[in-house]
Amino acid sequence: MTPAARLQMAIDILEALDQTAQPVDRFLKSWFRSRRFAGSKDRRAIAERVFSVQRHRARLGHRMASTGPRALVIAALLEEGEDIGALFSGGYGPGPLTDEERAAIAATPPPAPSWVQGEYPAWLEEDLRRAFGDRLLEEMTAFVGRAPTDIRVNSLKTDRDAVIAALAAVDMVSAATPYAPHGVRISGDAGNLSRSALFESGAFEFQDEAAQIAAELASAAPGTRVLDLAAGAGGKALAFAAAMQNHGEIIACDVRGEALFELEKRAARAGATIIKTLLLEPAQPSGLFDLVFLDAPCSGTGTWRRQPELRWRLTPARLAELTALQDRLLDQGAALVKPGGRLVYATCSILPLENQDRLAAFQTRHPGFAPLNLAENWSGRPPPGLGRDFQASPLLTGTDGFYCAALGRG
DSSP, X not given: OOHHHHHHHHHXXXXXXXXXXXXXXXXXXXXXXXXXXXXXXXXHHHHHHHHHHHHTHHHHHHHHTOOSHHHHHHHHHHHXXXXXXXXXXXXXXXXXXXXXXXXXXXXXXXXXXXXXXHTSOGGGHHHHXXXXXXXXXXXXXXXXXXXXXXXXEOTTTOOHHHHHHHHHHTTOOEEEXXXXXXXXXXXXOOTTGGGSHHHHTTSEXXXXXXXXXXXXXXXXXXXXXXXXXXXXXXXXXXXHHHHTTTOEEEEEEESOHHHHHHHHHHHHHHTXXXXXXXXXXXXXXXXXXXXXXXXOOOOOGGGTTTOTTHHHHOOHHHHHHHHHHHHHHHHHHHTTEEEEEEEEEEESOOOTTTTHHHHHHHHHHOTTEEEEOGGGGOOSSOOTTBSSSEEXXXXXXXXXXXXXXXXXXX
């Protein structure tokens, strides 16, 4: 493909992404699967262009006073010093520049407001400033780059040193994560690690270090009964099974049958024999639990490095739906905690609206639950952001954004 043809395909993809809720990486796989004429170098260049535009959408849109796909790509080319007129000339490439586009290119944009500098939606400014205060711009800038690849070593099958050695044997550089006791961080591209014999053996699972820390803070103990109330594909449930040494019971629930099917496959690979899946609605978990862990559906603001498109898809209405759902799930979880047990609440969100505010409202409704100090459950080097609760961010902890807190039932 010519450079111009690559640009046109990137514009087509950006237009299509505005009409779907699919993650960019999954959408790209489907897109290229039906367009075999695009070679591997073409696919790589186009994907990099699409992801770069999503990461810098506010700045690029500000430059051209438009967030249309053509305008965003033009702004990116301006920054790169490319000959835009030659690339936008028709044929297999983008059509010629319009008078409006030429005027925007020639114009000097006004000073960028803080939300443009930090690449976040303007309407989230108030809550983000509650989260980060004077560090807001610095914190948001840290969300723009790519996230590293972290894995959690499965202690039911092996140990961290053995996995690091096995990775080194195939020329993959890795090191122990700074805080999570079973974590390994891959340097550079993880390549085909998800199709490796090491992965298929159940030696590890892909999991960001912040999520690993949250699973450790839950303190799932051998011989106890644990409920993972919104388990998804089960990353936390698998970590609990390892921490419990396959002794006890884990009920992993979700409303999505396909996610639970994936969890069952992952559990078989990991040798996690104590996990039972339960499809919610109409089924409901029964009995009381020592630990109820709620990794609640949320905005995903903490994962912006991995899914930059989520910044621009979130709306005030969707956020209101999510906070209402979080309240309902907290109430449901509270009823399933036995006296003396714990309710652990977690999100991959950095918004106080989804974190501290939800817990404050919960305690008003459930005065029999008292906050627990998470730092008291941590052994080893404590991560930054760990105190009574745990708040992670790329700037603070070098991880995804994450929140975790625990309450005990009297």
